[in-house]
Amino acid sequence: MTRVVIVGGGGTGDACAFALRKRGFDGEIVILSADHDRPYDRPYLSKEFLRGEVDVPKVFLHEEDAYANERIELRLEQRVTGGSLDERTLTLASGDRVPFDVLVLGLGGTPRRLPALPDAANVRTLRSLRDSTELREALKKAKQVLLVGAGFIGAEVAASARQLGKEVLLLEAAPVPLHRALGQDVGEIYAGIHRSHGVDIRTGTTVAEWHTAKGGVAAVSLSDGKREEVDLVLIAVGIDPNVELPDTLGLQLEGGGVTVDGSLRAAPDVYIGGDIAFHHHPVLERSIRVEHWEVAKGQGRGIAACIVDGPTPYRKLPYFWSDQYDVNLEYRGNASGDDMAVWRGDPEGLKFTVFYVRNGVVEGVLSMNDSKTNELGGKLIESRRRVSRAELADADLAELVPAQ
Ligand SMILES: Cc1cc2nc3c(=O)[nH]c(=O)nc-3n(C[C@H](O)[C@H](O)[C@H](O)COP(=O)(O)OP(=O)(O)OC[C@H]3O[C@@H](n4cnc5c(N)ncnc54)[C@H](O)[C@@H]3O)c2cc1C
Numbered sequence: 001m002t003r004v005v006i007v008g009g010g011g012t013g014d015a016c017a018f019a020l021r022k023r024g025f026d027g028e029i030v031i032l033s034a035d036h037d038r039p040y041d042r043p044y045l046s047k048e049f050l051r052g053e054v055d056v057p058k059v060f061l062h063e064e065d066a067y068a069n070e071r072i073e074l075r076l077e078q079r080v081t082g083g084s085l086d087e088r089t090l091t092l093a094s095g096d097r098v099p100f101d102v103l104v105l106g107l108g109g110t111p112r113r114l115p116a117l118p119d120a121a122n123v124r125t126l127r128s129l130r131d132s133t134e135l136r137e138a139l140k141k142a143k144q145v146l147l148v149g150a151g152f153i154g155a156e157v158a159a160s161a162r163q164l165g166k167e168v169l170l171l172e173a174a175p176v177p178l179h180r181a182l183g184q185d186v187g188e189i190y191a192g193i194h195r196s197h198g199v200d201i202r203t204g205t206t207v208a209e210w211h212t213a214k215g216g217v218a219a220v221s222l223s224d225g226k227r228e229e230v231d232l233v234l235i236a237v238g239i240d241p242n243v244e245l246p247d248t249l250g251l252q253l254e255g256g257g258v259t260v261d262g263s264l265r266a267a268p269d270v271y272i273g274g275d276i277a278f279h280h281h282p283v284l285e286r287s288i289r290v291e292h293w294e295v296a297k298g299q300g301r302g303i304a305a306c307i308v309d310g311p312t313p314y315r316k317l318p319y320f321w322s323d324q325y326d327v328n329l330e331y332r333g334n335a336s337g338d339d340m341a342v343w344r345g346d347p348e349g350l351k352f353t354v355f356y357v358r359n360g361v362v363e364g365v366l367s368m369n370d371s372k373t374n375e376l377g378g379k380l381i382e383s384r385r386r387v388s389r390a391e392l393a394d395a396d397l398a399e400l401v402p403a404q
Helices: 011-022 042-046 129-141 152-163 179-196 244-248 293-309 371-383 389-394
Strands: 003-007 028-032 072-075 080-084 089-092 097-099 102-105 109-111 144-148 167-172 200-203 207-213 216-222 227-229 232-235 239-241 257-260 265-267 270-272 277-281 286-288 319-324 327-333 340-346 351-358 361-368
Touching (some): 003 011, 011 102, 129 232, 144 152, 152 179, 179 361, 257 265, 293 319, 327 371
Parallel strands (some): 003 028
Antiparallel strands (some): 265 270, 277 286
16 A cells, blocks of 8 residues: 655645545645644634634644544654655654655744844744744733734734734845845835834844843834834744754755746655645746645645546646735736736725746736736736736736636
């Protein structure tokens, strides 16, 4: 009987296990997860769960007995530290060895910390359900929250903390929030949104010095020369993809992750998904690594399809969303800063779409409160047809999308 071992009980791993059963896979499925909790919906952790609007058990992806019912052996608090692809075994931190026929890795990432950061109880990072539970408790007592880094996690926690009535100072070294993911112009719109909700955003600013008292950070001196009192700090400066294990197993590292082919395969019978997959995307015709939830889940399902039916290219476009206050952002595809941006809609009214175009072909589409256009934009990306700036700005998009 074939034995699939999935390392990582996150977006990729959980989706892969259940999709295997849905596709009729009858062999053994084992999930080895370093986490203390059964798989949960990670995006809730900076939003509804953090604000206390969604709680355990709703945050879990499945009922507790679903794993046994589907004959998925879920082994929590099991860290895989090494192994051998030739011998088809993994080694756990406990020293135990686990054999496999097919290996799936969905290991996610570890939040980065900053150099010279004091090891203090009120300085936190956010990745796991435990992190979010502790942050939620700390927020209840906090008044002045400092968020270092205005990427998605920092920006979403800023919105949640404001919704909970906290004073929020959001620091970002780049010129605007979300600069790396969304660029200057959309970042400026986000700066305006946060400021209008009372967030004190300082861009182009970093922490110059941490001041501690009674075992915690009590204040910071900033690169702009100001000193600010704080009672809770969240460091949200991105993740380091967890590639130590794939490296130990001898898999090829590239683009911050692990090289996989169009079918998400890193080696015969070894598949990789989610934040650590540097995937050669068959539609976009280049390798990309994406740190987003739907991509991890989609790739988990794509891997299940490959295990059951044999390697098949994974063609789904990258997709992500972010909710901050009542503003919904959706993004399909994968653009780069050099692509031409074509705007459509009403940026001032916060209902618009931006198409990112390279050589006349749409590579990415970003929408704020404009879901329908985003969906059509995704179809346009998939079609690879050439379109003009005027068509994107004004034409009926449904007419530009070829019939399926
Ligand atoms: C707070 C927060 C909010 C987010 N919100 C959004 C959002 O709104 N929209 C969006 O698109 N994306 C969002 N994301 C990103 C999204 O959650 C990730 O991209 C996604 O979870 C990645 O899935 P994954 O399977 O690669 O890794 P993960 O879901 O992180 O799972 C990795 C798993 O691997 C385990 N693991 C790691 N190393 C080992 C090992 N050696 N042995 C055993 N187990 C191991 C971990 O314990 C974990 O269970 C958010 C992320 C966070 C942290």
